[in-house]
Amino acid sequence: MEGEFNIVSLSKIRVRYEETDQMGYVYYGNYFTWLEVGRTGLFRDIGMPYTMLEKRGLRLPVTDAQCRYRSSARYDDIITVRTVIVKLTPARIQFNYQLESEAGNVMAYGSTTHAFVDRTGKPMNMSKKDPDLWNLMLDRLKEKGV
Amino acid sequence: MEGEFNIVSLSKIRVRYEETDQMGYVYYGNYFTWLEVGRTGLFRDIGMPYTMLEKRGLRLPVTDAQCRYRSSARYDDIITVRTVIVKLTPARIQFNYQLESEAGNVMAYGSTTHAFVDRTGKPMNMSKKDPDLWNLMLDRLKEKGV
Amino acid sequence: MEGEFNIVSLSKIRVRYEETDQMGYVYYGNYFTWLEVGRTGLFRDIGMPYTMLEKRGLRLPVTDAQCRYRSSARYDDIITVRTVIVKLTPARIQFNYQLESEAGNVMAYGSTTHAFVDRTGKPMNMSKKDPDLWNLMLDRLKEKGV
Amino acid sequence: MEGEFNIVSLSKIRVRYEETDQMGYVYYGNYFTWLEVGRTGLFRDIGMPYTMLEKRGLRLPVTDAQCRYRSSARYDDIITVRTVIVKLTPARIQFNYQLESEAGNVMAYGSTTHAFVDRTGKPMNMSKKDPDLWNLMLDRLKEKGV
Numbered sequence: 001m002e003g004e005f006n007i008v009s010l011s012k013i014r015v016r017y018e019e020t021d022q023m024g025y026v027y028y029g030n031y032f033t034w035l036e037v038g039r040t041g042l043f044r045d046i047g048m049p050y051t052m053l054e055k056r057g058l059r060l061p062v063t064d065a066q067c068r069y070r071s072s073a074r075y076d077d078i079i080t081v082r083t084v085i086v087k088l089t090p091a092r093i094q095f096n097y098q099l100e101s102e103a104g105n106v107m108a109y110g111s112t113t114h115a116f117v118d119r120t121g122k123p124m125n126m127s128k129k130d131p132d133l134w135n136l137m138l139d140r141l142k143e144k145g146v
Numbered sequence: 147m148e149g150e151f152n153i154v155s156l157s158k159i160r161v162r163y164e165e166t167d168q169m170g171y172v173y174y175g176n177y178f179t180w181l182e183v184g185r186t187g188l189f190r191d192i193g194m195p196y197t198m199l200e201k202r203g204l205r206l207p208v209t210d211a212q213c214r215y216r217s218s219a220r221y222d223d224i225i226t227v228r229t230v231i232v233k234l235t236p237a238r239i240q241f242n243y244q245l246e247s248e249a250g251n252v253m254a255y256g257s258t259t260h261a262f263v264d265r266t267g268k269p270m271n272m273s274k275k276d277p278d279l280w281n282l283m284l285d286r287l288k289e290k291g292v
Numbered sequence: 293m294e295g296e297f298n299i300v301s302l303s304k305i306r307v308r309y310e311e312t313d314q315m316g317y318v319y320y321g322n323y324f325t326w327l328e329v330g331r332t333g334l335f336r337d338i339g340m341p342y343t344m345l346e347k348r349g350l351r352l353p354v355t356d357a358q359c360r361y362r363s364s365a366r367y368d369d370i371i372t373v374r375t376v377i378v379k380l381t382p383a384r385i386q387f388n389y390q391l392e393s394e395a396g397n398v399m400a401y402g403s404t405t406h407a408f409v410d411r412t413g414k415p416m417n418m419s420k421k422d423p424d425l426w427n428l429m430l431d432r433l434k435e436k437g438v
Numbered sequence: 439m440e441g442e443f444n445i446v447s448l449s450k451i452r453v454r455y456e457e458t459d460q461m462g463y464v465y466y467g468n469y470f471t472w473l474e475v476g477r478t479g480l481f482r483d484i485g486m487p488y489t490m491l492e493k494r495g496l497r498l499p500v501t502d503a504q505c506r507y508r509s510s511a512r513y514d515d516i517i518t519v520r521t522v523i524v525k526l527t528p529a530r531i532q533f534n535y536q537l538e539s540e541a542g543n544v545m546a547y548g549s550t551t552h553a554f555v556d557r558t559g560k561p562m563n564m565s566k567k568d569p570d571l572w573n574l575m576l577d578r579l580k581e582k583g584v
Contacts, residue, residue: 027164029468050368163474
């Protein structure tokens, strides 16, 4: 199902003072929080907020995370997180991200892969374990994804 | 029971780059994480690690937190967190903290008050709800507190 | 000058997953980042963004911070930070904060006091060291403050 | 110079409550702070603490960061960060990391690449810009790296 989804979700964040470090830019680890803002924005966009997925018993722990930094984000900058789904299987989901300045420059590229697990942390096959949720997710992604 | 306990717990932390901000010092909110290191160190010192309290069904959410900053902590500093219990009732516990530099200067004073609540977040009277744990805590504090 | 200013600044934040802890609520130290969002929002509201103050050579390190927690904030909640200035002298400024849920319930009360210092961290008397900035700040607060 | 260095630096951290999230494990972004603890430990081991490098005018912003998560870290766990240098040129340095539980299980693999830049953020060729520092670094790595 790789590359099938055209949905693009945009989230905006404003850089907090807390997120900077003494080099005068944003600490590299904090970009991963912004990726979270991006992907949860995408779930909200398709009408399946992450709070709903959790209530349904689903968890999406990260199995792989990566960020390439091209330009340093600074305090008070407005950053747009552009999120896409690049891979979806009943066992896992992968998001790619592009972080952009107000002027449209790419600040960073990110990627996270998540396993679908249940409340106890056990990996699950979503299409078998919760086919309704799985089909709903596919439908919503198609609807929104033009 | 105010002021009855003489136990003093010392924890050391080394300041992380992540904890600084662009002013070149530690971000004020991060001191509260160090207070956490201090009070969980105290629980460990009396043989009742916080993990054990949680397994037992107890939670200690903060109801009041305060910090007075006297001298700015910097990256790579070694800070000693000196923690004492200043108040303990079956419903709540209050810790005071002194953060000290390696040279012995006081960097900050802190204070946190915590309610005893159960797994669901309901306030509890520990001496009634879990008298064994309550008495054990009193005993341990007396033993160590000389 | 205590209590003279009527300006109220409102900032909205959405709780991030990163801000929660394993108790299932927001970690107590993270509220202080939201207070930062509130006070920098106030400076923006009066046309004096904190980035401008820093460029001018001013720094506002926190000398005292406090938070009283009344109700636990949860992941994905929308929180309004209501910020007011309760004290302003040429040497320091104090903000009070009220954090409110979407339903209008008070989640927490906060307070921070800041010293005015220069680039090197030396305390300054703003009315003497930078009277233009000081008078501009007073003017803007009066204008906006009804 | 890839793969030439045998130095291995070990740092220990204890997981803080603040680092967990409501899934009950450590938030994925916080592992990157631990990687920082690992690489600054390595610099300390060879007698060139990062504070000294900064005083000398050197900065090491991250250009690429990656983490693969194999097993979830929990509150109060003791984690060992095993850090190695896998690549060093006059323009950049790459570290690999292995995070291990007390039982010796691998919790995660990490990697970060850093550019050498000056105070103003301009990329530098260390062997030309500060040959003394560059040669000292090579010597120390050889000495310790047996």
